[in-house]
Amino acid sequence: MPPGSSQAPALAGTWCRLHPLSPVVRIGVTVGAALVAGLSWVSGDHSASGRTVDTLVIGGLALLGVVAAVISWLVTRWRVVGDELQIDTGLVYRQSLRFPLRRIQAVDVVAPLTARVFGLAEVRVVSAGTGHHQHGRLAYLSNQDAAAVRAQLLALAHGLAAETPEPPALPLFRVDNGRLIAASLLRGAWVLVLVLVAVGVTLAALDPAAAGGAAGQSGSDAATSLISGALTGLLALGLDAARSVNGDFDFTIGQAPDGLRLHRGLLQKRHETIPYGRIQAVRLIQPLLWRPFGWARVELDVARQPEGRRQGEARQLAHLLAPVATLDQARWLVAQVAPGAPATLSRSGAPPRRAWFRAPFSYHYLSTWHDDRWLVTQTGRVRPATVIVPLEKVQSIRLSSGPLLRSLHLADLRIDTAGRRWVAAALCRDADEATALVGRLGDLAWKARRVSW
């Protein structure tokens, strides 16, 4: 089946395979690395017979990998029929995945470096749910096909005709790369590591003055271990910063009629689309070290499960509206996705003064606001975090008060949404007010749902 022409039938309802180069991309890196590592090991100091055995073992493993990838490609088929994306896969354990398009939460196109080399990309269909296989992954399709599939899935998800071309996106916001790099270096953990280094250096500098001897020896040991520990920490932090820069490089948001378009990535390009009305919550945070520069971070929450437990996966999950932006830009962005909701709260929504006894370190940030569409809460000790929840998305409301809160006649109010990352918490409200708020928010949420339907 020639690539390119293969996609139209799949979208029209004929079973199709993925791009023929998919197995190459899938195993390319792993097998390449294994071969290189294996060869360098084989060419090491071994007897001739041992070398042959090693070569055979490594070659066999590589061959197994290739065969597995090819078989996986051979047995995987997909198509779009009516209102469903259907994927059949698996040789031993057959798996038939069906994704009702109206339930789609987001459609991502991800292109890792290896796939980009071949002009391929992976389409990920994200649906709400709690199972293990909630994500329809089409790995890999050619770039044009991926774009076409995304456009069509989104059109179908919105109940439009399948042929509807992808509407053009209006550029909304672009993150300054210099600021992104600076911001990812400004992490709280740096301070700790730098303090460690400073202590280590001071100890080392003081050491010769301590007239040597056994005591001096142990002092210099301590300094060395401190510095080496700090260096390890620095390395980890550097990697972390590099990863976040790599993930969020060239971050742009576009506003299209069908949703927000996110493009980001340096080595691995990601194109995400979040349909409007799927946003469960918006959060604006101002980390401590960013505040002198007046920077903030805006995050989005949609109903989706973590894709896996692998490291770094959690970070990629975070739907960002802006990895770093000035406070004004952040407020403006929030206004785009949550019109009418304030991105930062004034003290007028603060809890009563006696709440200070319960939350002395965070009292100055606690605040709550709501109208008939949005609920906004602000919490935080060293960094203020504002969570904005559309009332129509409220899943449940929880009121809780422990002995201390009750003695102060206060109560905590928490509002859950289907996003799994944050709850909007209105902490330390007056108990009577909180009880009234539970009823009122319940009614407002009910009305908001009626309107939105």
Next chain:
Amino acid sequence: MQYRRPSPRLWLARQTVIALTSLVLLAILGVSGGLIGGLPGGLVGIGASLALAVTSWFLERGRYRSWGYLERDADLVVRRGLLFHRLTVVPFGRMQFVDVTAGPVDRLFDLATVQLHTAAAATDARIPGLRSSDAAQLRDRLATLGEARASGL
């Protein structure tokens, strides 16, 4: 509006569990105390286990009394907690599924727990100690209401 309460059998079940665990504890503490410190030691062990039993009896009674649930027009309200009061409101339209569970002790007393699940993982709406027929009825009623008012994510 009046909160509905779990069945009194729940209190019976809880008391039975307390009595059984207390008896076991009494035996262990009494015997080990007696082995270590003779008669006074045994008395201390017995006294300690009795004190524990009385305390847990009072705590469990408070906890049992704190449970309550209320079906309103559009949502279900569940309240619980003795020291830490908790109140959860779940709109019917938000229920993903309803779970009825019954452990071995529950089954002995013909009881069941109804648990509501929403798309938010943090939701903890649980009503324990319903007669199993009541639980089944509540489950069906909730499912019907949920269906009638269901709304997308």
